[in-house]
Amino acid sequence: MSRHELEACKRCDARHQGLCDALHDDDLHFLSDAAHRSAIAKGEVFVTEGNPARNFFNINQGAAKLYMDLADGRRQITGFVGVGDFVGLAAGTRYAFSAEAIEPVQLCRFDRIELRAVSARFPVIERRLLEIASHELVIAQEQMLLLGRKTAIERVASFLEGWYRRTLCADPGAPLDLPMLRGDLAEYLGLTIETVSRVLASLRRQGVVAVAADHRISILDHARLAAIGQTFA
Incomplete structure (x- = not known):
């Protein structure tokens, strides 16, 4: 690879997250x-449910939604x-879900066989992949809890707090970018769009969040938001 490409990898937003963080700069190439x-x-689909699962994808920029098509023609967003x-x-x-970009996405695609060869040279990659798989199981368990035991306001609060941690916001008052449509968020949380809007309005009245005209959300009281999200129904 060229020196320019390697430097671009070192500057990538995902350099110190997920898989790439497993290797030192000297071995990153x-x-x-x-x-x-x-x-x-x-709007472009880059993983299609049912297709042969030949590749893994590492998101470097942007966001995507994961979904499954149900037998009756409906679609369920799973993450x-x-x-x-x-x-x-x-x-x-074969892929058990589809993935669609909900904003422009930059990603790295890894062929399973090629990645296996790299992990054979660097066992730390295999360990990191295991950590990622374990984390996915935890997320799946949290989603079952979210849909099965929590009220509407607890679901929204849990999601906002989780997305905040995911985006690593340094300023508690900084606007929280939610790239997904309100309808996609409602579907993921098992709620209606109207219910999500009412919950956000309630959180705003309580001084927990602020919602700008462009729908960007600022978390004003992290402790309160976390407390609401962790409360069981």
């Missing part, structure tokens, strides 16, 4: 050589991924 970089337009997230790791021989 081994992983970078196995990466196939792609730009995905908003959202952002910078540093690894997509497709838990798949068997």
Whole structure:
């Protein structure tokens, strides 16, 4: 790989998150050589449910939604991924979900066989992949709890707090970017759009969040938001 490409990898938003953080700068080129970089337009599907699971994807910029198509023609959103997230790791021989960019996405695509060769040289990558897979299981368990035991306001609060941690916001008062549509968020949380709007209005009245005209959200009271999200119904 060229020196320019390697320097670009070191400056990547996902450099110190997820898989890439497993290697030191001196060894990063081994992983970078196995990466196939792609730009995905908003609305473009880059993982299709049922297709052979030949690749893994590391999100370097932007966000995407994961969803499954139900037998009756409906679609269920099962999660959202952002910078540093690894997509497709838990798949068997075929993808169990689809992934669609909800804003412009930059990603690295790794062929399973090529990545296996790199991990054979650097066992730390195998360990990191195991950590990522374990984290995905925790997220799945949290989603079951979210839908099965929490009230509407607890679901929204849990999601906002989780997305805040994911984006690593340094300023508690900084606007929280939610790239997903309000309808997608409602579907993921098992709520209606109207209910999500009412919950946000309630959180605003309590002084927990502020909602700007462009729908960007600022978390004003992290402790209170976390307390609401952790409360069981």
